[in-house]
Amino acid sequence: MEKEQYQQLEQQVTPKPPYLKNIVKAFFVGGIICTIGQAVSLFYMTFFNFTEQTAGNPTVATMVFFAMILTGLGLYKKIGQFGGAGSAVPVTGFGNAVISAAIEHKSEGYVLGVGGNLFKLAGSVVLFGVVSAFFVALIKYILVTLGVVSW
Amino acid sequence: MKKLQTVLLLLLSISIISGCTDKEKFIVYGSPQNEEELKAVLKEEDYVEKTTVIQHDDKMLVTVQIKPWDKWKKAKLEKKLQKKFDELYPDKEVFVSADYKIYYEANKVKKDGLEDEEISDKIKELKKLAKEEA
Amino acid sequence: MVIIFQTKPSILAGGVVAGPLEKRSTFSQYFDAISEDERWQMKTNEQGHRKMIQEACEIAMKKAGVKNLEVDFFLGGDLINQMTPTNFAARELAISFIGLFSACATSVSSVIIASLLTELGASNFSIAGASSQHNAVERQFRYPVNYGAQKPATAQWTVTAAGFALIGKHNDNLPSIEAATIGKVIDFGMDDPFHMGAAMAPAAFQTIQSHLEKRKQKFYNYDLILTGDLGQLGLKLLKGMFAESGVKQEELTLIRDAGTEFYGQDEAFQSGASGAGCSAAVFYSYIDQMMRAGRYKRVLLVATGALLSPLSYQQGETIPCTAHAIEITMK
């Protein structure tokens, strides 16, 4: 059998991901995580001195804390298998990427293992977040200087 | 489908919890002399869902909750309202906030029955809180 | 390349040890020992991996009544970088050792070498086999164990198991290795590390085909042709390739796959089991015992291996694969 012929066969046999099912699951899991986030920020606004503007930070930190517990107990990967992007896209997914790498590489020690591998999976998010922020701000600055837009 | 049931249950319980807080939608607390006028001014603005105004002396704190569908314009509406009040009460020190926290605290001022100087202090405090950056 | 063994070395004993999750395997009743702890009471997964290999080898030797001083060669491998678990186990076992790497096909390639050494007269007793430990393999090839990435239906679950066979001189009452095929490295351009079955199926196809051709045998001359860890989709593809080449449907039922059957049809494991420990555990427990009981007279064991590394696929390379086969007969 030739390569091309085999690739055709492979296309036939391999099931397509269940798009609709995955989308519905991602929507619900992601939605629920964000709703919990909303409840957490309401909690911070009600009981602490945080405004809608400033409640974002403690909310995100709390969500990452939840992610740590779920990751450590081995539950987050099950949520991940079910929810797909629904659990990967919220900040809890970012937390899961960092925390799971930290737990995994503990066996190589805290300096070389945990320290060196903490951002093994999530590093790209930090990289592209910071770099894109830099360029977006730069472009905006240039546009403002040229008088095309205002801040 | 079990998951769907849980979601519906969650939404239902949230609605019950949050459903109890609505009572009076337009509240003015502190000096009552311009209460009706203020209410009329705020009712003019159709994007305002609920509002609580607390005032003492020349200080006035206007807290509003914007209707959900208009919320994305929050920053602009806040500014617009601030301008309107500045023009209406040029001799008063007015601060407008659409933040939930400030609204919540303003209601608490009424609930706790703060008086006179206490109100002024609270307004000053909340103004500072509202101006904090993320 | 097909090798025909004149002296027909025998499998004197098999030793299979598996992890706690493998209790759920359809083959678990045939395993010699199942650990309650996936790390074998050791500190790291890799140390547990080593302990598991040691235990499997010791069981194989004990069953045959052979001491490790009497064993001439230890041949084996695993999937971890530089095969440290097997190397370290060899240190503990103190047997002359060569590490072998054919990815998951090591379970068979090691037995081929052991048989050759036996045929040569260089070895009275050799231990050969392979192993894999889920956590250690996952973190190296894919993601940290606790990372919540969604696995597609094509993914396979790496087995925690070690399977070793004690190979010695021919014995009429024991399953014996009559012939073997050392496979070529085949690359059909598959590049998805979560779809290994599709990458490995062509290698299995080539090896089985050339084995049958050189041995002048047909499918129905075998009681069973058992592949290592193609998974449900890989097995489907392999059968599809044979169907295309004119093999009849009823003959295709002779092909089975250890990876497909390992965890039953449990959807939690997606396409099935994989890993060097999968084929080794099934070959040297279930098959060995079935042959001793006379259920099978002639089987072809085909272990498939995907020769990739995380580095190679991140650099955009396709996944080359190999398959090695041994023909085992019972009088």
Place this chain on the structure above:
Amino acid sequence: MMMSFVFAFIVGGIICVIGQLLMDVGNLTPAHTLSFLVVAGAVLDGMGLYEPLIHFAGAGATVPITSFGNALTHGAMAEAEKHGLVGVLSGMFEVTSSGISAAIVFGFIGALFFKPKGNVD
């Protein structure tokens, strides 16, 4: 208040659906998907569109990873407005995303207390 939960649910859900489409249809790995979304968040903020979304959906917009790009860009732009070109750079270092700090701290704590486990259910 009720509506804020509904909008958080819907907007958060939609952002996750975009991620799922990138993974399933676009065939991206989770790391590629998240990187893409972070950049999208930064660009949306540059166009002044992310802040309204946060006002509208609250946690529905701050919890998804897109908000990380938004927070960084926001900080950089605020500094640039104040200090000009230098601000673009210094802004980058001034803003800290609580998501990163939290992930680092909890990652360390997690490593102290947990071990990797290969269970399926």
